Amino acid sequence: MYVDYINLINGGILVGLILLAFYFVVMNMRTFLLPEHVGHVVAFGLDGEADNVLGIYKDCNSCQISENSGRLAFPIKIKLDDKSVVDAEISPCSLCMDKVKVGDRVGVTTVGSRCIAQKLGKLTIRHNSD
Amino acid sequence: MMLFGLDVLGLIGLVMFFGVLIASLKGWIPQDVLPVQSALVLTAFVLVIIAFLFGTPIGIKDLMANIFLHPITALIGGFLVAGALEASGAFKAAISLLERLTKTPLGLTGTVVVLVNMPTIFAMPCGRILAAALMPAAILFGFTLAKVKKDTLLASIVVFGFIVNAAASCGPSPLGGIGMIGEGMGGYPLGSLINAQQIGIMLITAVVMISVRFVYKILPNESITAKLLAEESGEEAGEENNKEESGVEIPKSGYFSFFFFMVGIAIVFIARPPIPIQTILVFFVLVIMLVSRVSIKDLIGGVILHPIMAMISGFIIAGALVAIGSFDVLIQILMVMAGTPLGFIGVIVILANIPTILPMPCGRIIAMSLMPGILLFGLKVSEITGNVWIVPLVLVGFIINAAASCGPSPLGGIGGIGEGNLGTAIGISGRPQQVGIMIGTGTAVLIIGTVGFI
Amino acid sequence: MAFELFTISIGVGILSGAIINISLGYKFYDKGGLLGGLVVGLMMAIL
Numbered sequence: 212m213y214v215d216y217i218n219l220i221n222g223g224i225l226v227g228l229i230l231l232a233f234y235f236v237v238m239n240m241r242t243f244l245l246p247e248h249v250g251h252v253v254a255f256g257l258d259g260e261a262d263n264v265l266g267i268y269k270d271c272n273s274c275q276i277s278e279n280s281g282r283l284a285f286p287i288k289i290k291l292d293d294k295s296v297v298d299a300e301i302s303p304c305s306l307c308m309d310k311v312k313v314g315d316r317v318g319v320t321t322v323g324s325r326c327i328a329q330k331l332g333k334l335t336i337r338h339n340s341d
Numbered sequence: 342m343m344l345f346g347l348d349v350l351g352l353i354g355l356v357m358f359f360g361v362l363i364a365s366l367k368g369w370i371p372q373d374v375l376p377v378q379s380a381l382v383l384t385a386f387v388l389v390i391i392a393f394l395f396g397t398p399i400g401i402k403d404l405m406a407n408i409f410l411h412p413i414t415a416l417i418g419g420f421l422v423a424g425a426l427e428a429s430g431a432f433k434a435a436i437s438l439l440e441r442l443t444k445t446p447l448g449l450t451g452t453v454v455v456l457v458n459m460p461t462i463f464a465m466p467c468g469r470i471l472a473a474a475l476m477p478a479a480i481l482f483g484f485t486l487a488k489v490k491k492d493t494l495l496a497s498i499v500v501f502g503f504i505v506n507a508a509a510s511c512g513p514s515p516l517g518g519i520g521m522i523g524e525g526m527g528g529y530p531l532g533s534l535i536n537a538q539q540i541g542i543m544l545i546t547a548v549v550m551i552s553v554r555f556v557y558k559i560l561p562n563e564s565i566t567a568k569l570l571a572e573e574s575g576e577e578a579g580e581e582n583n584k585e586e587s588g589v590e591i592p593k594s595g596y597f598s599f600f601f602f603m604v605g606i607a608i609v610f611i612a613r614p615p616i617p618i619q620t621i622l623v624f625f626v627l628v629i630m631l632v633s634r635v636s637i638k639d640l641i642g643g644v645i646l647h648p649i650m651a652m653i654s655g656f657i658i659a660g661a662l663v664a665i666g667s668f669d670v671l672i673q674i675l676m677v678m679a680g681t682p683l684g685f686i687g688v689i690v691i692l693a694n695i696p697t698i699l700p701m702p703c704g705r706i707i708a709m710s711l712m713p714g715i716l717l718f719g720l721k722v723s724e725i726t727g728n729v730w731i732v733p734l735v736l737v738g739f740i741i742n743a744a745a746s747c748g749p750s751p752l753g754g755i756g757g758i759g760e761g762n763l764g765t766a767i768g769i770s771g772r773p774q775q776v777g778i779m780i781g782t783g784t785a786v787l788i789i790g791t792v793g794f795i
Numbered sequence: 796m797a798f799e800l801f802t803i804s805i806g807v808g809i810l811s812g813a814i815i816n817i818s819l820g821y822k823f824y825d826k827g828g829l830l831g832g833l834v835v836g837l838m839m840a841i842l
Contacts, residue, residue, distance in 0.1 A: 231641075239646035281432035281433030282473065302469070303472060303473040304702075304753075308376065308702045309372075322646075323638040323644075454812050454828055454835060458839075499819075543808055543811040543839065546811065548814070
């Protein structure tokens with residue numbers, strides 16, 4: 212009976228993780244097909260100054276350095292279509308693979324407690340923020 | 342229908358698969374329109390249509406049959422752990438501990454040796470997690486050394502050594518790493534392939550660093566160097582950074598989470614409790630959440646979505662290739678190649694190095710797609726030669742190579758993080774990484790071949 | 796098996812420490828790099 216309880220817990224955890232996997236697949240598709248807001252990249256980093264030394268590499272996917280200590284994702288400033296500027300985060304995968312640079316069109320979607328920015332593909336259903 | 346003794350449908354699948362990879366690498370398929378993992382999923386569906394036209398339809402069940410839930414759930418569990426560690430400040434604590442290490446007999450060089458190997462010691466499910474989180478430390482130590490030795494090349498040496506270690510670290514990760522898939526497919530106990538990979542990765546790192554030093558000499562951009570060296574002279578690295586000034590204080594829960602994770606993983610691998618790794622990972626997450634008061638939303642936001650999609654797309658194309666017999670065709674072709682002066686060894690060397698020859702931005706893409714074929718070839722050769730160690734040997738070589746291959750990828754590999762931070766040309770770090778990876782692959786294979794599972 | 800694991804891991808760790816010493820411009824037998832390699836090899840073996 213003791214073993215049954217353990218198997219139940221293990222089974223429950225597996226099912227929970229599978230459901231989470233589905234959720235993440237859907238959220239991933241949402242970030243580039245149907246984002247909550249749309250805007251363009253203004254600057255990288257927490258201080259968001261596009262004309263600092265690293266900002267001269269506007270054509271390169273350079274990442275801010277010291278501000279990113281211990282963080283999984285890179286901070287990024289986005290100017291939305293409604294002219295407001297938001298602080299978002301972009302994963303190191305998106306940054307490099309999508310070659311995100313200042314001026315690129317990105318979508319912003321809330322996943323958990325973060326605002327995730329994702330470069331928009333040609334197939335995005337445009338979603339204007341209001 | 343046969344062509345030169347090969348099943349035509351299987352051959353079409355193989356040609357399309359490698360065709361998509363090569364076209365993506367060459368830029369013939371623009372990555373901003375159709376990224377490689379989406380292209381592969383599309384290819385899978387095209388193959389379904391072609392199979393239907395050939396009169397051998399593939400069902401959804403066949404496509405999905407290759408999606409193994411064990412590695413996906415382990416990966417999700419691993420990312421939850423990573424998210425919890427980040428939210429609790431464990432990575433910041435790790436950086437702070439590294440700074441303190443410089444005052445021990447290890448000194449600056451010893452700390453650099455530990456730093457560049459941290460991603461593989463920590464072994465997160467995706468190398469980009471620690472590449473992003475610890476990059477400030479790599480830059481800090483790199484430029485500190487550059488200042489001490491008056492040679493800016495040292496910054497590149499440290500950064501690229503760190504980067505390739507991060508790239509390769511997802512292979513041996515017990516948190517849903519690529520190695521777990523090989524262990525599962527081959528039927529080996531959890532952790533059998535980990536140690537050989539870790540040892541190989543130590544050598545990959547060292548070889549990359551020495552080749553950047555003496556052969557490739559990739560210097561960081563001058564303006565970045567000037568700025569960072571000016572910052573270094575303002576604060577001596579090696580002394581404790583005044584975190585209060587920058588407004589970033591490391592919570593005690595960060596240190597707790599860091600040590601709890603390290604000790605926990607060590608106990609798991611020493612004691613090997615009969616508990617699924619997913620349950621263990623969820624347990625880690627719950628403890629860290631309770632102690633560090635991390636919310637579920639923080640965890641969910643911390644999951645990097647790309648590797649999950651890369652894994653699933655790899656599984657889907659593998660399912661299509663298995664169903665239409667492409668791997669049988671691949672085995673036939675490889676057996677013909679083995680009949681040439683290459684022999685079995687030559688073919689195994691080429692096979693194990695295919696991921697670095699066709700480097701994808703995420704090693705899981707090619708690892709998942711080709712793993713069944715690698716296993717089948719290993720079994721075939723094992724059957725012919727009577728040597729049972731051929732299978733784990735081929736698997737470990739392929740896995741370590743696939744894991745590390747995301748470093749030099751021109752489609753946005755981890756190398757880009759280092760290149761961007763140092764201001765070098767994009768893609769310049771590809772060659773030294775490929776050299777290091779080849780050496781490391783050979784080492785891991787040598788260990789399994791001579792000593793077995795250690 | 797554990798003996799072989801620790802021996803190979805520490806050995807390769809020290810070797811990679813020596814190689815990193817050279818790449819950083821120090822002598823291969825520099826104490827810092829070798830100790831660092833030893834620590835890394837040990838941690839790889841344990842974790």
